[in-house]
Amino acid sequence: SYVLATAGLVLGALMIAIGGFLAFLSTTALMRMSGETGHNTYAGLFSHCAGRIAGPVLDVMLFIYGNGSCVGYMVFLGDFIPSLVSLGGDSVPGWLASR
Incomplete structure (x- = not known):
């Protein structure tokens, strides 16, 4: 996870545990x-x-937060799906591999 890679194993695990406890x-x-x-x-x-x-x-x-989350999800999909599809090589149609 990003937290563990950035903060290290011990501090990252501690931050995740504290976040879980606060959510509880x-x-x-x-x-x-x-x-x-x-x-x-x-x-x-x-x-x-x-x-x-x-x-x-x-x-x-x-309502605004929920709609913003949906827009962010669509942006995420638009950024990552073409790069994943392009891993298929030359057999993938051009319209599917680019945004």
């Missing part, structure tokens, strides 16, 4: 707060904590 803590906190407040969505929980307008704002932000 945040998921546990969200589950506990959801149970205590009775809200079962991120927007409902955020509205409960930050005010009535916060929920729809969060929904819009998640």
